[in-house]
Amino acid sequence: MRVENSFIGVEGVGEQTEQGLWAEGVVHWDDFYADAVGPTTAERIERFIAEGRTHLDANNAAYFDAAFPTSEQWRLWENFAERACCFDIETTGLDEHRNQVTTVSYYQDGDVETLVQGDDLTADALRAMVADAEMLVSFNGKRFDVPFLEANFDLDLDLPHLDLMYTCKQLGLSGGLKPIEQEIGIERDRPDISGRDAVRLWREHERGRDGSLETLISYNREDAVNLATLADEVTSDLHAQTFEAVCESPAE
Numbered sequence: 001m002r003v004e005n006s007f008i009g010v011e012g013v014g015e016q017t018e019q020g021l022w023a024e025g026v027v028h029w030d031d032f033y034a035d036a037v038g039p040t041t042a043e044r045i046e047r048f049i050a051e052g053r054t055h056l057d058a059n060n061a062a063y064f065d066a067a068f069p070t071s072e073q074w075r076l077w078e079n080f081a082e083r084a085c086c087f088d089i090e091t092t093g094l095d096e097h098r099n100q101v102t103t104v105s106y107y108q109d110g111d112v113e114t115l116v117q118g119d120d121l122t123a124d125a126l127r128a129m130v131a132d133a134e135m136l137v138s139f140n141g142k143r144f145d146v147p148f149l150e151a152n153f154d155l156d157l158d159l160p161h162l163d164l165m166y167t168c169k170q171l172g173l174s175g176g177l178k179p180i181e182q183e184i185g186i187e188r189d190r191p192d193i194s195g196r197d198a199v200r201l202w203r204e205h206e207r208g209r210d211g212s213l214e215t216l217i218s219y220n221r222e223d224a225v226n227l228a229t230l231a232d233e234v235t236s237d238l239h240a241q242t243f244e245a246v247c248e249s250p251a252e
Contacts, residue, residue, distance in 0.1 A: 083135070085137065090195075
């Protein structure tokens, strides 16, 4: 689903009004006509469409992130996937004020990179990571990854943020990233490794054990890459449930 299919970002337009427009064949901004709704709502929709086109041309995801309800952030994915930074971190524990970030992997527009503590994991490198991004994509990143990065590196990661943990919950998918991947058929090269193993691998690396860092990096990178696959899957399912189901139903 693209933002051009959406009217819910308009003041006074809720789910019922939007679905009514879709059911009447107004499924894209190009399809809108003034008589489809009352005059005040029509004026607001026309203004939103005009402003929206400007912000799409400027690749400004923040405009739509602010306009759409939080539960509808997933609609940004198709438009901004190439400018999204899918990222995942590994740490030495669960407390951002006591523990440290060990690795950060991020995937954007087909490329994956990993930053490692003691090597290239710095505040400047993290700023560069998001410099060209229009949105962040994570799994539980709003509660875990972002607070860790901001506390450890004195950053302000103020970007639109699609946290797929909440998107998955909208589809009834709960639990951690790995069980959800298994449930929807996303495969891993090393399904035997968990977040707890990531802490162990870092400790082994600190003690000089060969191969531990390489295994940790491989695990972390797979997390980041799989986020894009997961985003494709869940937004496609929400598209079918939210948009296609209405469009395929005859208008009353």
